Amino acid sequence: MGFLQGKRALIVGVASKRSIAWGIAEAMHREGAELAFTYQTEKLKSRVEQIAEICGSDIIIPCDVAYDEQITDTFAQLGKHWDGYDILVHSVGFAPREQLVGDYMDAVTREGFQIAHDISSYSFVALAQAGRSMMAGRNGALLTLSYMGAVRAMPSYNVMGLAKASLEANVRYMAQSLGPEGHRVNGISAGPVKTLAAAGISQFRKMLDHVKRTAPMRRTITPEDVGNVAAFMCSDLAAGVTGEITYVDAGYNILGMAELGGDKD
Numbered sequence: 220m221g222f223l224q225g226k227r228a229l230i231v232g233v234a235s236k237r238s239i240a241w242g243i244a245e246a247m248h249r250e251g252a253e254l255a256f257t258y259q260t261e262k263l264k265s266r267v268e269q270i271a272e273i274c275g276s277d278i279i280i281p282c283d284v285a286y287d288e289q290i291t292d293t294f295a296q297l298g299k300h301w302d303g304y305d306i307l308v309h310s311v312g313f314a315p316r317e318q319l320v321g322d323y324m325d326a327v328t329r330e331g332f333q334i335a336h337d338i339s340s341y342s343f344v345a346l347a348q349a350g351r352s353m354m355a356g357r358n359g360a361l362l363t364l365s366y367m368g369a370v371r372a373m374p375s376y377n378v379m380g381l382a383k384a385s386l387e388a389n390v391r392y393m394a395q396s397l398g399p400e401g402h403r404v405n406g407i408s409a410g411p412v413k414t415l416a417a418a419g420i421s422q423f424r425k426m427l428d429h430v431k432r433t434a435p436m437r438r439t440i441t442p443e444d445v446g447n448v449a450a451f452m453c454s455d456l457a458a459g460v461t462g463e464i465t466y467v468d469a470g471y472n473i474l475g476m477a478e479l480g481g482d483k484d
């Protein structure tokens with residue numbers, strides 16, 4: 220029997236078969252969870268439907284987290300299928316593209332800052348809030364995805380780094396709020412993966428190569444690597460863990476002077 224047997228999970232953030240959220244959905248399905256999915260835009264609907272079908276799910280709900288009504292309506296729709304749910308996976312991040320180019324202080328604007336924080340951090344607590352009553356009494360688990368740019372200044376990640384820092388603080392404050400209700404809130408800080416969100420980021424290849432050469436495991440990570448840890452974190456096996464950010468990055472974050480320890484250069 221899978222370790223998520225009897226659990227119901229809402230997955231927010233599938234856009235393609237490369238999505239980290241898809242790796243998470245696959246692992247949760249394998250471990251016996253029942254799944255529901257949201258999609259951001261009509262363009263993504265048929266793709267998310269296909270992916271949901273592979274996981275035996277026919278619950279596919281539109282949700283652009285920029286809109287309060289769509290967040291509220293997501294749980295009204297979910298309530299037509301399920302009387303409650305146990306797991307929320309938030310795998311959403313966005314900043315206007317021009318924010319992720321060049322030097323931080325040249326690129327940042329008030330609007331770019333606001334959008335990055337709204338979509339990448341506020342949306343996590345907004346979804347949790349809207350779904351709170353449906354999680355009541357079920358010892359729920361909430362999970363989000365972060366990146367090391369939250370805690371280190373990195374090239375071009377720019378205002379997304381600040382938004383991820385906010386998201387990681389959100390994990391801790393949400394854990395404080397929801398702990399007394401029996402719910403746990405955690406984050407996974409993933410190493411770089413080639414997904415749609417990474418497409419068109421200049422030097423992304425170089426970042427993957429750098430990790431391959433220098434990370435302790437001498438490889439990059441996959442959505443499957445993240446999925447397995449996510450499934451564990453949202454299961455009762457992790458009942459004693461909340462407010463935590465777990466790195467799934469082949470060990471890259473523990474290094475200093477990474478380049479000198481690598482195979483080449």
Ligand code: NAD
Pocket residue numbers: 231232233234235237238239240258259260282283284285309310311312313338364365366367408409410411412413414415416417
């Ligand atoms: P992805 O493009 O597959 O997923 C990003 C998702 O965010 C998409 O499904 C997109 O529809 C959704 N999204 C964006 N704006 C939205 C909005 N307004 N409303 C609803 N959904 C919206 O890319 P991914 O790499 O799988 O990203 C998932 C998460 O993982 C993000 O939080 C990202 O920051 C994080 N992450 C990614 C990497 C990486 O290198 N790919 C590394 C660490 C963390």
Ligand code: 0WE
Pocket residue numbers: 312313314315316319365366374375376377379411412415416417418420426
């Ligand atoms: O969190 C992310 C991706 C975030 C992201 C990506 C995009 C591209 C398309 C947010 N907003 C947008 N907006 C768009 O218009 N990652 C961790 C992947 C990533 O993105 C980077 C990275 C890494 C790693 C951007 C610059 C530098 C490194």
